[in-house]
Amino acid sequence: MNETALTVHQTARPHGFPTAEHFAxxxxxxxxxxxxxALVENLYWSVDPYHREMMDDGPGGxxxxxxxxxxxxxxxxxSRTPRLSEGEIVFHRQGWRTHAVVTPEETRRLPRFDGVPLTAYLSVLGGTGLTAYVGLTRIARLQPGDDLFVSAAAGGVGTATGRFAGLLEVGRLVGSAGSAAKADHLVREVGYDAVFDYHDGPAAELLGKAAPDGIDVFVDNVGGEQLAAAVGALREFGRVVRVGTISQYNxxxxxxxxxxxxxxxxxxxxMEGFLVSNYRDLQEELFEFAVPHLQSGRLALDETVVxxxxxxxxxxxxxxxxENIGKIIVRDRTQVPVHEAPAGL
Structure with a gap:
């Protein structure tokens, strides 16, 4: 066991895009x-878009x-509590550190499902997957045959939304991404019917080509021009699920x-936005929905592991x-399989 611990601190407020100099x-x-x-030695860490919002000065930052x-x-x-046993694997939110002292109330025991890796609890079985699941089932109330547009479709929420939508019998599934390579990956591997690179022209024109008959639901991770394009493409009784505004974070x-x-x-x-923290009571429902599909291979993990x-x-x-496709996760080097070479991003 290491004799020292490392934590990451934010040392300054960024103006625009953050850099390594904003951290220590x-x-x-x-x-x-x-x-x-109990003392927890962390094995996997999540980095998420919402961290950028919290770097700015303001309430809750x-x-x-x-x-x-x-x-x-x-x-x-x-451990100095009977409610947390040594060797137990837990989830908590005191993340950017190698070690954390936590109480039972600050942790969640993780069930172990055959064939499901621990990384899944930070991707499709974690907050990322829960965001996608809540967005589709509770906010959009997706119906079989609905045509769906997802912005930032190659990100963690975007890939999970695409995968879950397929399982929920979506109609036409279209998305936007930041490169032709990502667009190709989403069509070939994730199940999107059409994906456009948002750099290629006005969003309204690109969406019009990808979904010429319009859409029923828009899952919005970006805001900005793509939100405006989606409103124009929505049919009667269309729904907009507001997840994030990546286009304005920096x-x-x-x-x-x-x-x-x-x-x-x-x-x-x-049009409705939501915070996934208000839907944690659906965690077990997400497990019931996703785990059998993970075990059968029908649901794949989209992860970039650093x-x-x-x-x-x-x-x-x-x-x-x-620079990632799917959920980005940082892995402790002790968890690297012997056949893999450790690598940074």
């Missing part, structure tokens, strides 16, 4: 659990010169999307630049 790795003595808590929170999966290595002064607001009324469009906690900041910045 801080070494300290290995913490010990106090009565009623990250404090400077303090450890960053985030989703993580780890192993209990010392350009907060960008103008808001411009669309014909009369469409909202005339086409009876419903090896080594020292690369957690690189992984986060790479995710913001769109």
């Amino acid at each position: 790795f801080v070494e300290s003595a290995l913490p010990g659990p106090v009565a009623g808590s 990250f404090a400077l010169d303090a450890p960053l929170e985030g989703r993580a999966v780890g192993r209990v290595i010392a 350009t907060p002064d960008a103008p808001p999307p411009r669309f014909d607001y009369a469409d909202i009324v005339e086409k009876s469009i419903r 090896d080594g906690f020292e690369h957690v900041v690189d992984a986060f910045l790479g995710m913001l630049r769109g």
